[in-house]
Amino acid sequence: MKRKSLGFYFRIYRKILAQDLKSKMSYRADFIISTIGMIFTNVAGFISFWILFQNFPSINGWGYYEMLFLYGFSLIALTPVQCFFDNNWNLRMRVYSGDFIKYCFRPINLFFYFQSEVFDIKGIGQFLFGLGTLIYSWNMLGLGFSALMLLKMIVFLISASLVMIALQNAAASACFWMQNSFFVLDFINKMKDYAKYPVTIFSSIFRFIFTFVIPIAFIAYYPSLVILRPDEVPLLSWLSPIVALVFFFLSYKLWMFGAMKYNGTGA
Amino acid sequence: MSNIIEIKNITKEFKVLNRREGLKGSLKDLFSRDYKIVRAVDNISMNITQGEIVGYLGPNGAGKSTTIKMMTGILEPTSGEILVDGCIPYKNRTRNAQNIGVVFGQRTQLWWALPLVESFKILKDIYGVTDKDYKDMLELYQSLVDIEPLLHKPVRQMSLGQRTLSDILAAFLHNPKIVFLDEPTIGLDVSMKAKIRTLIHALNKEKNTTVILTTHDMGDVDALCRRIVIIDKGKMLYDNDIEHLKGFFGYYRTLKIRVSGSLSETAEKIAAEFPEFSVSANDEWISVLVDEAKSTVMDVLSQLQKTYKIRDMQLEEISTEEVIKKIYEEGVK
Numbered sequence: 001m002k003r004k005s006l007g008f009y010f011r012i013y014r015k016i017l018a019q020d021l022k023s024k025m026s027y028r029a030d031f032i033i034s035t036i037g038m039i040f041t042n043v044a045g046f047i048s049f050w051i052l053f054q055n056f057p058s059i060n061g062w063g064y065y066e067m068l069f070l071y072g073f074s075l076i077a078l079t080p081v082q083c084f085f086d087n088n089w090n091l092r093m094r095v096y097s098g099d100f101i102k103y104c105f106r107p108i109n110l111f112f113y114f115q116s117e118v119f120d121i122k123g124i125g126q127f128l129f130g131l132g133t134l135i136y137s138w139n140m141l142g143l144g145f146s147a148l149m150l151l152k153m154i155v156f157l158i159s160a161s162l163v164m165i166a167l168q169n170a171a172a173s174a175c176f177w178m179q180n181s182f183f184v185l186d187f188i189n190k191m192k193d194y195a196k197y198p199v200t201i202f203s204s205i206f207r208f209i210f211t212f213v214i215p216i217a218f219i220a221y222y223p224s225l226v227i228l229r230p231d232e233v234p235l236l237s238w239l240s241p242i243v244a245l246v247f248f249f250l251s252y253k254l255w256m257f258g259a260m261k262y263n264g265t266g267a
Numbered sequence: 268m269s270n271i272i273e274i275k276n277i278t279k280e281f282k283v284l285n286r287r288e289g290l291k292g293s294l295k296d297l298f299s300r301d302y303k304i305v306r307a308v309d310n311i312s313m314n315i316t317q318g319e320i321v322g323y324l325g326p327n328g329a330g331k332s333t334t335i336k337m338m339t340g341i342l343e344p345t346s347g348e349i350l351v352d353g354c355i356p357y358k359n360r361t362r363n364a365q366n367i368g369v370v371f372g373q374r375t376q377l378w379w380a381l382p383l384v385e386s387f388k389i390l391k392d393i394y395g396v397t398d399k400d401y402k403d404m405l406e407l408y409q410s411l412v413d414i415e416p417l418l419h420k421p422v423r424q425m426s427l428g429q430r431t432l433s434d435i436l437a438a439f440l441h442n443p444k445i446v447f448l449d450e451p452t453i454g455l456d457v458s459m460k461a462k463i464r465t466l467i468h469a470l471n472k473e474k475n476t477t478v479i480l481t482t483h484d485m486g487d488v489d490a491l492c493r494r495i496v497i498i499d500k501g502k503m504l505y506d507n508d509i510e511h512l513k514g515f516f517g518y519y520r521t522l523k524i525r526v527s528g529s530l531s532e533t534a535e536k537i538a539a540e541f542p543e544f545s546v547s548a549n550d551e552w553i554s555v556l557v558d559e560a561k562s563t564v565m566d567v568l569s570q571l572q573k574t575y576k577i578r579d580m581q582l583e584e585i586s587t588e589e590v591i592k593k594i595y596e597e598g599v600k
Contacts, residue, residue, distance in 0.1 A: 008392075015389055016378070023380040023421060102376045104341050107364035108393055117378070263342050 009112055016116050024121060031121075038125035042075070046133075060201045066228055067198075068137040074196040074220035075130025077160035081168055082123035087115050088172035092182060095175050100262060110259050111252060141228075149227060156223035159244035163218040164192060166244070166251035173251070176258025188214070195219035211236065218243055270350075271444055271477050272315040272338065277347030279308040279333050279501075307333040309501035310347070317444065318475040320467075322482065322492035322509075326595045330501040331481050335447055338479070339367060352444055365394065368438030372450035375430050376437065377422045383433050384418040387440060394441035401440075408436055411469050412462065428459035435463065439470050445477040446470075452484050464490040485588035497594055504594055512590055518559045519589075522567060523552045525579040533575060540574075541567065552581070556589075 024031055049071060053064045062070075091114070094100040103114050143149070171188040175181040191214055199207050199217040210217040222237040236243075285301045286292070308330045315321055325331050336342040337349055340356030340363045349356055356363040369376070377386040391401050408414050414436065417429055425433065431451060438446050448467065452460040468491055471478050480491060488495060488509065495512065497505040505512065526533050534548035537555065544567075545556045557564050564582060571577065 012389065012392055015385075015392065016381075019378070019381045019385045019389075023382075099374055101341065102369075102371070102374055104360075105339060105364055105367070105369045105376070106393060107361045263336055 004108060009109070012108070013112075013116050017119050020119050021121070034122055035125055038122040039129075042126060042129040046071075046129075060198065062198050062201075065137045065140045067196075068133055069141065069228060070198065070220045070224055071196045072130045072133030072135075072137060073157070073160070073224045074192075075126055076134065077157055077219050077223075078164055078192060078195075079123045079127040079130065080161040081164045082126060083120050085115055085165055085168055086120040086123075087118035088168050089185065090118070091172045092175040092185070095262065096179075100259075104259075104262070111256055114259075143227065152226055155241060156226055159241040160219050160223045162244035162248040163215055163240075164195075166248040167192070167214065167216070169248075169251035169255045173255040173258045176262055191216050192219065195221070197221075215243065215247065218247075269317060270314045271317045271352055272313075272479075273348070273350040274311060274313050274334075274338075275348040276310050276312050277308060277334075277337060277344040277349055278306065278310055279330075279337060279342060280345045281305045281307055306501050308337070308344075308498075311498065311501075311503050312347075313496060313503070313506055315477060315479070317477055318471070319494060320471055320478040320480060320491050322480050322488040322495040323498075324482070324488070324495055324591060325498040325504075329499045331498065332449075333501075334498070335449065335479070335481065338445075339363065339369060339447065365441070366444045368441070368443040368446040370431075370434045370438045370446070370448045370451055372431065372453035373427075375422060375434055377430075377433060379423050380421055382419045382421050383414075383437075386422065386433075386437060387418075390437055390440050396441050400442065404440055404442065407470075407473060411466055412436075428455050428462075431455065431459075432463060432466065435466060435470075439474065439476065442474055443476065445479065448478060448480045448482075450482050450484070451480070452482065452487055460484070460486060461490075467491060485586065485591060488591075489587055497591070499595060509587065512587065519585040520557050520559060520564050521583040521585065521589075522555045522557055522564050523581040523583065524555075524568075524571065524575075524577050525551055526553065526575045526577055528575075536574075537571065540570075556585075 049067070053067065057064070059067065091100070094103075103110055106113050138145075167188050168185070171185045172181075174184040178184070194202075194210065195216040199210050199221045202210065207217075211222075218240050222234070222240045225233050225237045281304070282302045283305050284296060284299060285303055287295055287299075311334065323331055323334070333342065337344050338351055338356060340351075340358075340360040343357040351363055352366050354362060377383065378389065381389075387401075387405075390396075396404075405414075412432065417425070417433055420429070422430060422433065435448070435451060438448075451467070452463055455463065464487060467478060467480075470476060471491075478491070480487060482488060492509055494507065495505065495509050496503070530548050530551060530553065534546055534553045537553060538546040541555065543561055544558065547554050555567060557567055568577075568580070
């Protein structure tokens, strides 16, 4: 049988998404409350950020608007993982209860099939908030605007997203080997909070860890340097799209390897 | 007729860690290389032809699921060969998935939040069903069960019976060559069970779909299967027609009588009188399982009548359930 094309997967995803949104909208209260919840989460996150900067005018040579830029950048970069890969949080339970086996019987990509099941609409609020923050700080920093900058922005946002997705995939796939793997995913999720700070503020050990071990520095810091500090872009920034692709591919392989090894509980 | 499934001497072994007791034991287990090999499926062979309904039976832990997982390509056999529609399932998982449908009694494979018809449309795309085949299939479904009220209901709001029905319809939607049904009637009420059995039977007739049915409900087996395969502890115990099965242990009938006086005392006395038959007592009835090769039911009855005052009597043919129970408990001699 021939391999299914990318277009095929887009079509299927669109259909599932459209239906899923329709059914979510039908639960109006739930929809409204979760939207409000998302707004509050973002506002609270912003307030703590703002309070910090009321007390320190700059952190390690990073001014308020630059930090805000990083903050907005990381919010946008974290949106795809929230919207499209949220089912990773359920993976552990599915695997543990044996329900995961149902995903193994379809003639389509297992990873796709599993992730397509959940679309988390809350991510959209986060995206809009991040976009607002980014545009505002962009303006205040007087970075100027050109088509090339926009292109760079898009490429580096995508690679930043891929890094986070890869981190989450790798963390989620721990459940294929471990009984109680929640803490792995939870740990990675907590680590992403550090992504919105310039990696230079950490000690050299953590700088190394955040770059090469748990590469959260690729979620906001390295890619945004391309826009923020165009005169002193380190090599790692330019490498971030490649790092992202390689890392995503490896995490996907790891996830699939675990899934293929999986053989369920007794029925 | 061609074989849709060919299984030749398959064996599946699992490596299981020998676990020790207590906290200290589990700490030791962390570093232990002390594995034992468990043989879940032991040298099983069978051929299944297109269009058959095969009851695949065995007590819990017999190795049924493991065999099914090998047929669906989820597990690779340790040794032996499986061919499903001419290809090796675990090497061609995607291609095999296109050929099969799978239903688990208590785990729906439909999209939880979506109305059934939307799940159908997505499945139609996934399996590449043509518009015409899809329409024909829905018409067939409509003629077999009243699906109209189900189609627009989200799966989440369905009763277990409706959900199982929907899952079965979804499994047949792409007209697969084989459908695996794993306890499709578990937890359902009597009328729903009957409905589902009728549906499976009709779909098998109409589409000539091979059905592999695992169940613990002998009602399913009686209603659907001509052939049954029984395994236990990974070994094949029986593979033949269901009619054949009933004569398997000789010809048995159960004589049930109701007597005046103490039930258990009388039962004990009868048991002593007929040591060759098994005697049990419950619900005011005393049952004597008579092996007609040894003596006839009428002989037993007339002998009992001499000693006891029989107020009422019933005669039961042995059910598939009882035969299977005997096989599970005693094995095959």
